[in-house]
Amino acid sequence: MPHRNAPLSETGRLRLARCVVEDGWPLRRAAERFQVSVTTAQRWASRYRTHGEAGMADRSSRPHTSPRRTPTRTERRIIKVRVARRWGPARIAGLLHLNPATVHRVLVRYRLNRLAWTDRATGRVIRRYEHQAPGDLVHVDIKKLGNIPDGGGHKTLGRQAGRKTRSGAGYSYIHTAVDDHSRLAYSEILTDEKKHTAAAFWTRAQAFFTSCGITVQRVLTDNGACYKSHPWRDVLATAGIVHKRTRPYRPQTNGKVERLNRTLLEEWAYARPYRSETERRQAFPDWLHAYNHHRGHTALKGQPPASRIPNLTGQNT
Numbered sequence: 105m106p107h108r109n110a111p112l113s114e115t116g117r118l119r120l121a122r123c124v125v126e127d128g129w130p131l132r133r134a135a136e137r138f139q140v141s142v143t144t145a146q147r148w149a150s151r152y153r154t155h156g157e158a159g160m161a162d163r164s165s166r167p168h169t170s171p172r173r174t175p176t177r178t179e180r181r182i183i184k185v186r187v188a189r190r191w192g193p194a195r196i197a198g199l200l201h202l203n204p205a206t207v208h209r210v211l212v213r214y215r216l217n218r219l220a221w222t223d224r225a226t227g228r229v230i231r232r233y234e235h236q237a238p239g240d241l242v243h244v245d246i247k248k249l250g251n252i253p254d255g256g257g258h259k260t261l262g263r264q265a266g267r268k269t270r271s272g273a274g275y276s277y278i279h280t281a282v283d284d285h286s287r288l289a290y291s292e293i294l295t296d297e298k299k300h301t302a303a304a305f306w307t308r309a310q311a312f313f314t315s316c317g318i319t320v321q322r323v324l325t326d327n328g329a330c331y332k333s334h335p336w337r338d339v340l341a342t343a344g345i346v347h348k349r350t351r352p353y354r355p356q357t358n359g360k361v362e363r364l365n366r367t368l369l370e371e372w373a374y375a376r377p378y379r380s381e382t383e384r385r386q387a388f389p390d391w392l393h394a395y396n397h398h399r400g401h402t403a404l405k406g407q408p409p410a411s412r413i414p415n416l417t418g419q420n421t
Contacts, residue, residue, distance in 0.1 A: 111140050112148070117160040120145060121152030174210055178202070182210045190219055234285060234403075238413060239318040241284040241348075243361035244306070244325045246297045249276045249373060251381040273381070277301075278368070281309040282361045283318060286412035287401055289364055291392055293385055299333035306339055316413050322346045324358055367395075 112120065120138045123129040124145065129137075135145040151159030178200070185196050193207040200207075211217040235241045251273040279302065280291040290312045294301055306323075313320055323340060325331040327349055340347050350357035372391040378384040400406040 112138065112144075114160045114162075117148045118152070118157060121148045121160070124149040125152050174206055179210050179214075182207055183214060183216065186211060186216050192219075236285065238283050238285045238288070238316075239313065239320045241322045241324055242309075242313070242320050243282045243284060243358050244309075244323055244331075245280055245358060245361040245365065246302070246328065246330075247278040247280065247365040247368075248297070249278055249369075250274075251276055252378050252384055254380050276381070276385075278365070279305040279309075280361055280364060280368075281306070281313075281323075282364050283313065283409075284324075284360060286318075287360065287364075287404065287409040288313075288316065288318070288396055288413055289392065289409065291368070291388075293388060297328070297330055299330045299335045302330035303333070303335035303339045306336070310343060310345075318413070320345055322348055324348045324350065326350050326355065326358055327352055371395075 116138060120134055120140070123134045123137070124131060131142050131145045131149070134149075135142045138145070148160065181200055182196055182202075185191060185199060189195075191199075193204045193211060196202070197204040197207045208217060253273040276293050277295065277297045278291060278293055279297075280289060282289045290309045292305055292308070294305065310320055320343070323345055325347070330336060331347075331349065337347065355362055368391070372388060373384065378387075395409070397408055397410045399408055401409060404411065
């Protein structure tokens with residue numbers, strides 16, 4: 105496709121070429137008529153004589169040969185170091201005695217220029233996916249979180265004083281379900297991660313998704329004991345939901361809910377110095393509502409998860 109300032113489209117080129125080749129116009133007259141140079145008029149006329157209408161299409165400007173391009177053997181060495189050690193361009197360049205700009209250019213060419221796109225354990229490029237419709241897959245996980253003692257922890261009292269109040273505060277377990285397509289989340293702060301607690305959580309989570317017009321088809325979890333239990337199996341089987349598990353020691357497979365766990369720690373759990381666990385828990389519903397309805401999501405082009413749920417508020421029922 106020609107750029108927006110191009111004087112001739114494919115149709116204009118064809119008209120110019122026909123004026124010269126078929127109607128016998130002089131090149132200068134045709135160039136003046138179509139407001140291009142004589143050289144341009146000659147080029148399109150020559151292509152029309154040789155290739156006909158097909159010659160009016162754009163051609164790649166890539167050269168047939170690139171004598172100064174980095175040798176293939178050197179490119180393979182760069183890729184090998186990148187995959188094996190996950191080093192940046194500067195360190196790779198130092199090892200191979202190359203210019204860092206050359207290394208970066210090779211990594212960009214093979215789409216290895218961002219470490220976030222590669223798996224830290226294997227060095228392989230991460231294959232990202234997103235299901236087509238809400239409910240096709242829901243990610244479920246549990247995050248263990250230390251409780252804040254009354255009066256505040258180390259963020260409020262300081263490291264030394266906070267250490268004295270820490271003992272006996274206990275833990276909370278944040279059970280979370282995230283829809284793969286929309287990133288809509290349902291989450292609860294519960295007292296444990298036992299099988300009956302997890303099963304009861306999913307019953308409420310499914311009711312939430314149903315109220316949003318989402319029919320859950322599959323659920324993805326890790327290999328935790330509660331997700332291998334009979335209560336968990338039965339609650340999914342009763343609803344006709346397929347249960348999928350991640351590969352052992354591969355939390356990246358459940359990455360969408362893992363990323364939400366990190367977000368809620370940064371933007372809610374540790375966002376400000378709370379004076380008690382009760383104060384922090386009271387702030388959680390408002391944060392979760394803001395996440396679903398107002399907070400822009402980078403994977404959704406800056407839109408909140410609610411933008412992908414047409415009937416989230418139930419106004420169309």
